[in-house]
Amino acid sequence: MRLATLDDGRPDGRLIVVSNDGLCYAPAPVDSLQEALGAWRDVAPLLEAVQDFPDTLDVRRLMAPLPRAWQWLDGSVYPSHGALMDKALGIEPFRPEGPPMYQGVSDTFYAPHADVPMADEALGIDFEGEFGVITDHVPMGTPAAEAGRYIRLVVQINDWSLRKLAGPEMKSGFGWIQAKPPCGMAPFAVTPDELGEAWGNFRPALHLRVDWNGEPFGNAFGEPMAFGFHELVAHAARTRNLVAGTVIGSGTVSNENYREVGSSCIAERRGIEIVDHGQPRTDFMKYGDMVRMEARLSDGRAPFGVLEQKVVKP
Amino acid sequence: MRLATLDDGRPDGRLIVVSNDGLCYAPAPVDSLQEALGAWRDVAPLLEAVQDFPDTLDVRRLMAPLPRAWQWLDGSVYPSHGALMDKALGIEPFRPEGPPMYQGVSDTFYAPHADVPMADEALGIDFEGEFGVITDHVPMGTPAAEAGRYIRLVVQINDWSLRKLAGPEMKSGFGWIQAKPPCGMAPFAVTPDELGEAWGNFRPALHLRVDWNGEPFGNAFGEPMAFGFHELVAHAARTRNLVAGTVIGSGTVSNENYREVGSSCIAERRGIEIVDHGQPRTDFMKYGDMVRMEARLSDGRAPFGVLEQKVVKP
Numbered sequence: 234m235r236l237a238t239l240d241d242g243r244p245d246g247r248l249i250v251v252s253n254d255g256l257c258y259a260p261a262p263v264d265s266l267q268e269a270l271g272a273w274r275d276v277a278p279l280l281e282a283v284q285d286f287p288d289t290l291d292v293r294r295l296m297a298p299l300p301r302a303w304q305w306l307d308g309s310v311y312p313s314h315g316a317l318m319d320k321a322l323g324i325e326p327f328r329p330e331g332p333p334m335y336q337g338v339s340d341t342f343y344a345p346h347a348d349v350p351m352a353d354e355a356l357g358i359d360f361e362g363e364f365g366v367i368t369d370h371v372p373m374g375t376p377a378a379e380a381g382r383y384i385r386l387v388v389q390i391n392d393w394s395l396r397k398l399a400g401p402e403m404k405s406g407f408g409w410i411q412a413k414p415p416c417g418m419a420p421f422a423v424t425p426d427e428l429g430e431a432w433g434n435f436r437p438a439l440h441l442r443v444d445w446n447g448e449p450f451g452n453a454f455g456e457p458m459a460f461g462f463h464e465l466v467a468h469a470a471r472t473r474n475l476v477a478g479t480v481i482g483s484g485t486v487s488n489e490n491y492r493e494v495g496s497s498c499i500a501e502r503r504g505i506e507i508v509d510h511g512q513p514r515t516d517f518m519k520y521g522d523m524v525r526m527e528a529r530l531s532d533g534r535a536p537f538g539v540l541e542q543k544v545v546k547p
Numbered sequence: 548m549r550l551a552t553l554d555d556g557r558p559d560g561r562l563i564v565v566s567n568d569g570l571c572y573a574p575a576p577v578d579s580l581q582e583a584l585g586a587w588r589d590v591a592p593l594l595e596a597v598q599d600f601p602d603t604l605d606v607r608r609l610m611a612p613l614p615r616a617w618q619w620l621d622g623s624v625y626p627s628h629g630a631l632m633d634k635a636l637g638i639e640p641f642r643p644e645g646p647p648m649y650q651g652v653s654d655t656f657y658a659p660h661a662d663v664p665m666a667d668e669a670l671g672i673d674f675e676g677e678f679g680v681i682t683d684h685v686p687m688g689t690p691a692a693e694a695g696r697y698i699r700l701v702v703q704i705n706d707w708s709l710r711k712l713a714g715p716e717m718k719s720g721f722g723w724i725q726a727k728p729p730c731g732m733a734p735f736a737v738t739p740d741e742l743g744e745a746w747g748n749f750r751p752a753l754h755l756r757v758d759w760n761g762e763p764f765g766n767a768f769g770e771p772m773a774f775g776f777h778e779l780v781a782h783a784a785r786t787r788n789l790v791a792g793t794v795i796g797s798g799t800v801s802n803e804n805y806r807e808v809g810s811s812c813i814a815e816r817r818g819i820e821i822v823d824h825g826q827p828r829t830d831f832m833k834y835g836d837m838v839r840m841e842a843r844l845s846d847g848r849a850p851f852g853v854l855e856q857k858v859v860k861p
Contacts, residue, residue: 301617301790303615304652304653304654306724324720327718327719327720329716329718329719333719333720333721334721334724335650335721335722336649336650336651336722338618338650339618340617340618340790341787341788341790350687351786352687352688352786356786373664373666374666374861398786401641401643403720403721404720405641405642405643406638406641406647406718406722407623407648407649407717407723408649408650408720408721408723409721409722410649410650410782410783411782411785411786414786414787415787468724468725469724471666472665472666472670472712472725472726472728473652473728473729474655476615476654476655547687547688
């Protein structure tokens with residue numbers, strides 16, 4: 234099942250159910266995705282029962298499938314990304330036993346085709362292609378072995394970053410505030426079964442195709458997460474309950490063979506350049522730049538649709 | 548003006564206007580504080596117009612004045628607190644030019660008289676007494692000189708912490724997730740004018756009386772913030788818009804003469820003990836322990852009411 238949210242002027246928008254080919258839709262029997270997640274056991278069968286899609290979908294009318302959330306927690310579970318980011322940011326952080334995870338702004342997730350305002354071109358504007366899950370209510374202390382059952386939807390995220398601010402905020406130990414503006418989300422939130430065999434051990438086995446200004450930039454594979462999403466959910470819920478509609482991210486998708494597959498963010502490429510040449514060669518994004526992200530199944534289908542965002546002056 | 552929220556079974560509760568002596572109330576003309584904040588210009592005059600308080604207030608029926616928020620950002624702007632915490636946690640973090648600030652869980656603020664479930668007694672359960680503000684919508688890039696005008700309400704917060712998890716999470720650079728369960732809030736959110744001369748240069752000039760299991764623990768003064776709340780708001784809004792209802796905290800209230808006034812958290816006392824004796828002597832909280840916090844004006848009035856919370860097993 235694919236879900237999306239039409240922009241109807243309200244902050245949570247209007248939930249719709251989208252056809253398997255992503256071309257048509259029907260209004261959902263509940264108003265918003267947050268409302269559906271708050272009563273998933275009752276609402277999911279009603280959503281699954283929608284099989285007739287009378288309306289043609291204009292993806293430019295979509296908001297993020299969850300336009301705002303009570304909580305957004307982002308992991309960093311691709312080991313090659315962590316190692317290259319240390320190079321790019323010039324830091325040597327302590328590696329915890331569990332997955333690194335930060336809490337980011339969740340009051341806004343930008344629409345898949347949004348123009349994204351960035352405060353200043355000089356701050357090192359960067360995209361980060363990643364996967365995420367949206368959970369049901371998760372009780373505090375839920376172990377990883379049980380946490381997977383609370384995952385309701387899988388999403389594709391662009392975690393916008395301002396790299397010039399990232400190093401100092403990281404060194405403070407307080408995590409990122411200014412370095413992490415709101416994220417974007419690809420058009421469709423999908424139930425795990427929609428991914429078929431590409432969802433195994435709570436990991437998304439899809440290639441994340443990233444293009445920057447129309448040029449191929451990366452095509453990393455989502456599967457090699459050091460921790461699966463069930464472990465990320467358990468980590469997040471160790472000392473707090475998670476409310477229904479909590480969004481949890483994988484961090485930037487990255488593979489050990491990055492020289493072949495490329496990267497899902499600019500900072501990582503700069504890390505590679507530092508390894509190879511002693512200094513970075515690729516500059517960050519400028520106003521007017523576009524990034525496009527599309528995760529593909531082995532049969533070529535893009536279950537989350539296409540995210541295509543432009544950086545603009547506020 | 549004092550506002551509070553009655554627990555009526557719904558997640559945002561029922562907004563009420565409270566009499567000047569904190570004893571009586573009237574239902575507000577809008578349903579919830581979040582709703583009021585979303586249309587403050589229109590709603591504030593209606594709230595101010597409520598002058599008849601027919602109902603007797605039972606503070607044990609109150610939720611936090613804002614039971615959940617889209618964003619909670621906590622600063623750390625009392626210099627003596629930062630220095631003692633470095634001792635207590637055994638770290639030497641980089642001090643940024645601006646105020647240190649982390650993003651915490653905002654989907655829940657515990658009621659002023661809640662029993663607060665903590666995952667494990669061995670994790671170093673600690674309170675943190677502090678002040679906070681609730682903002683209107685703040686546009687990205689608002690400078691400090693203009694940021695103060697977006698402050699709508701002042702609140703008193705207990706930022707619950709699990710100290711054994713704090714050091715490793717800080718060293719990771721990603722900030723705190725497991726070390727920071729949801730906070731509590733004192734009963735009343737007040738407009739700045741309610742504080743009279745005790746609100747100057749966007750700083751609360753009140754003493755924060757903290758008692759642990761009935762014993763006086765601290766009575767620090769709120770005024771000596773290295774950065775005022777207008778600067779904290781501007782810091783938070785540098786690269787993001789803040790939505791109406793964003794909560795921003797001061798961090799633990801602390802004074803340079805901590806030997807006279809005591810502390811607003813246990814970790815800070817342990818930092819003092821490390822300075823004095825080479826090791827901490829005071830243990831953290833146990834299940835069943837109570838903490839009481841009450842900020843007092845010079846005339847003895849407690850504008851935020853009394854927060855009194857008990858730590859319990861989940």
